[in-house]
Amino acid sequence: MKVAIIGASGFVGASVLTEALNRGHQVTAIVRNPEKITVQNDNLAVTGADIFETEKLAAILAGNDVVISSYNPGWGNPEIYDDFIKGSTSIQEATKAAGVKRLIVIGGAGSLYIDGNQLVDSPQFPAEWKAGATAARDFLTELRKEEELDWTFLSPAINLHPGERTGKFRLGTESPVFNEHGKNDISVADLAVALLDEVENKQFVKQRFTLGY
Numbered sequence: 001m002k003v004a005i006i007g008a009s010g011f012v013g014a015s016v017l018t019e020a021l022n023r024g025h026q027v028t029a030i031v032r033n034p035e036k037i038t039v040q041n042d043n044l045a046v047t048g049a050d051i052f053e054t055e056k057l058a059a060i061l062a063g064n065d066v067v068i069s070s071y072n073p074g075w076g077n078p079e080i081y082d083d084f085i086k087g088s089t090s091i092q093e094a095t096k097a098a099g100v101k102r103l104i105v106i107g108g109a110g111s112l113y114i115d116g117n118q119l120v121d122s123p124q125f126p127a128e129w130k131a132g133a134t135a136a137r138d139f140l141t142e143l144r145k146e147e148e149l150d151w152t153f154l155s156p157a158i159n160l161h162p163g164e165r166t167g168k169f170r171l172g173t174e175s176p177v178f179n180e181h182g183k184n185d186i187s188v189a190d191l192a193v194a195l196l197d198e199v200e201n202k203q204f205v206k207q208r209f210t211l212g213y
Contacts, residue, residue, distance in 0.1 A: 003199065004028045004064040004100075006051060006071050006091060009036035012106055012156075012188055013070035017044075019165075019192035023200075030060060054090045054097065061098035066199050067091070070106045075132060084135035089142075096148055104152045104198060106191075109184075111137035112155050112176050112210060119158070119176075140208060152198055153208040156191055163187030169194065169211050173204075177212030184212045 003020050007013040008029035017039065020027050026043045034048045049057055051071060061067055069091045073083035088105065095103045110120030110133030119125055120133040140153050158176055169190050170177050176184040186194075194211050198204060 001065045001199065002026045002028070002063060004030060004061050004067045006030045006049075006067065006069045008046075008070070009033065010070055010072055012072075012160075012191065015188045015192040016068060016070060016106075016195055019189070019196045020199075023196055025196075025199075028060065028064065030057075051087050051094075052090055054094045057090065057094035058097035061094055061100055064098070064100050066102040066104060067095045067098075067100050068104045068106070068195065068199070072132070075129070081131045081135040084132060085139055088135075088139045092143070092146065092149070092151075101150050102152075102199075102202075103149045104154065104195065105139070105143065106154050106156070106195065107136035107140055107208075108133045109155050109158045109160075109176065109210070110134065111140050111208075112158075113174050114176065146206075150202070150205045152204045152206070154191075154195055154198070155208060155210040157184045157186035157210065157212045159183065159185035160188060160191065161185060163189060165189035165193060167193050169213050172210045172212070173208060175210075177210060179213055186211055186213060 003025045008017045009031045021041050029037050029046045030049050034046045037046045071087050073080050112119050120137055178184050
């Protein structure tokens, strides 16, 4: 398949890039700074882009089978809420303008539910992550109204960390997937496995899903 990955040099995007290439997909890595991508692969094309320039982004996305957005404006960005909404909306519109049917967005765990309440609204939610998590939650609300695209929203586990690729995890939809110890975690490598599984199998079209060990 032809796969476009937006934010392919980031913490999540880099693992998604590795997994996609290892599965033999043709990948276009779309990043702010192309020099950050040092991988050499015959199936990889790297291009720099400003995701706020919707028309130019659409031209880059054209011809792909799926667009994966791991866009993150940066946790230290004081405008993270506005930039996430603006950037994600631009990606959504560019995907449609490019004629690509499939869009997979990697969001956050903050929009997952426990006892009917979203994590981001709990008093225990870390203040430093709240603006970004709220943006991802609010964008998911808008994405659920999208009728033209076959979209999917992936919420990582609450604890997303570096670690090995095991390929062994459990999937869920609207609530965290806790283990027997009450923990919800996943390695970024296994997150990439789940995401590429979704690219290939289309199990959660027009849905959100999540995962955990």
